[in-house]
Amino acid sequence: MSRILIVDDEKSIRITLCEFLKAENIQADSAEDAATALQMLEKAPYDVVFSDIIMPNSNGIDLLIEIKKRAPSIQVIIMTGEPTVETAIKAVQQGAHDYLPKPINRKMLMKAANHALQVKSLLDQKAALEELNHIYQAGLERLVGQRTTALQNAMQSIIILLSTMTEIRDPYTAGHQRRVGNLSAAIAGKMGMASSTVELIRIIGYIHDIGKIVVPSEILTKPGVLSPLERQIIQEHSQKGYEMLSKVDLPAIIAETVLQHHERCDGSGYPRGLKGSEITMEAQILMVADTVEAMMSHRPYRAALGLDAALNEIEKNSDKLYNPEIVSACKNLFLEGHYNNDDSEHIYYPIGVV
Numbered sequence: 001m002s003r004i005l006i007v008d009d010e011k012s013i014r015i016t017l018c019e020f021l022k023a024e025n026i027q028a029d030s031a032e033d034a035a036t037a038l039q040m041l042e043k044a045p046y047d048v049v050f051s052d053i054i055m056p057n058s059n060g061i062d063l064l065i066e067i068k069k070r071a072p073s074i075q076v077i078i079m080t081g082e083p084t085v086e087t088a089i090k091a092v093q094q095g096a097h098d099y100l101p102k103p104i105n106r107k108m109l110m111k112a113a114n115h116a117l118q119v120k121s122l123l124d125q126k127a128a129l130e131e132l133n134h135i136y137q138a139g140l141e142r143l144v145g146q147r148t149t150a151l152q153n154a155m156q157s158i159i160i161l162l163s164t165m166t167e168i169r170d171p172y173t174a175g176h177q178r179r180v181g182n183l184s185a186a187i188a189g190k191m192g193m194a195s196s197t198v199e200l201i202r203i204i205g206y207i208h209d210i211g212k213i214v215v216p217s218e219i220l221t222k223p224g225v226l227s228p229l230e231r232q233i234i235q236e237h238s239q240k241g242y243e244m245l246s247k248v249d250l251p252a253i254i255a256e257t258v259l260q261h262h263e264r265c266d267g268s269g270y271p272r273g274l275k276g277s278e279i280t281m282e283a284q285i286l287m288v289a290d291t292v293e294a295m296m297s298h299r300p301y302r303a304a305l306g307l308d309a310a311l312n313e314i315e316k317n318s319d320k321l322y323n324p325e326i327v328s329a330c331k332n333l334f335l336e337g338h339y340n341n342d343d344s345e346h347i348y349y350p351i352g353v354v
Contacts, residue, residue, distance in 0.1 A: 003046045041067065048116040064076045073120060086229070185201055209241070288330050314327045
């Protein structure tokens with residue numbers, strides 16, 4: 001049974017939210033302040049913590065920081081009576097799963113709880129797979145042949161889980177990562193790259209937006225124009241994705257390429273403003289595929305723009321934002337090879353790629 005902790009100095013709120021959760025067969029406990037909450041977290045395993053931001057002695061952000069130090073996989077949702085973008089930025093930057101404005105009704109609570117529980121479950125599965133991977137590596141000398149197949153399966157499972165985590169958070173882009181991964185692989189193949197590199201680029205595409213898991217769903221699915229602060233939150237997904245993938249037993253090029261996939265060849269991208277050859281070839285391919293796929297697909301804030309508009313965009317900015325060789329390969333795929341966007345899964349993890 002899932003277990004959730006409610007932290008709020010107002011008794012009526014604690015009682016009400018706990019009753020909402022218990023009615024959905026979720027074990028719910030409560031604490032009146034941060035100190036009590038930390039004591040309870042030491043004694044029992046919780047999946048999700050809902051915490052008020054303003055409390056006596058220690059506020060919700062301080063509690064969030066301490067929870068993330070002790071148990072990073074616990075999902076923390078901040079509750080606030082004064083919801084602002086500044087509050088959201090501060091909470092997200094410290095690792096909050098989401099934030100909820102008060103008053104909180106049953107529907108709001110359960111939507112946030114179910115999302116957080118799904119993410120916690122996926123993180124637990126990922127951790128188990130990573131542990132299995134370490135076990136396989138330890139037995140390398142004795143079980144080389146068996147380990148290769150098992151390790152490949154384990155790594156492929158990790159990739160699938162990471163991709164699924166993002167789609168749970170951002171349903172509007174379901175399939176986007178797979179389409180970008182498949183198009184990136186097709187571009188790399190068109191450029192004559194080795195098959196192992198092609199498959200690695202496909203994998204990077206499948207998880208390139210994993211950092212969006214830390215972006216509040218209200219911002220991801222906002223139908224209107226984003227404010228500068230909201231855009232800042234979304235732009236942090238490259239860095240957050242890099243930080244997550246750096247902790248996983250995957251080749252370093254995967255995390256680095258995820259970090260760079262919004263860079264641009266003229267230095268106008270983010271987060272580091274890299275130029276030309278400072279950007280990995282994998283990231284240069286990914287940025288073209290990401291741009292084309294995004295323009296061809298529907299988004300909450302606009303309808304699909306179509307293939308012609310997408311190809312015109314990369315052609316117009318060839319040798320400025322994008323690598324001309326990659327632009328040419330991408331155009332040839334669609335115009336001569338009659339490539340169709342593919343959102344099916346073709347994961348083959350190339351063991352030995354570094």
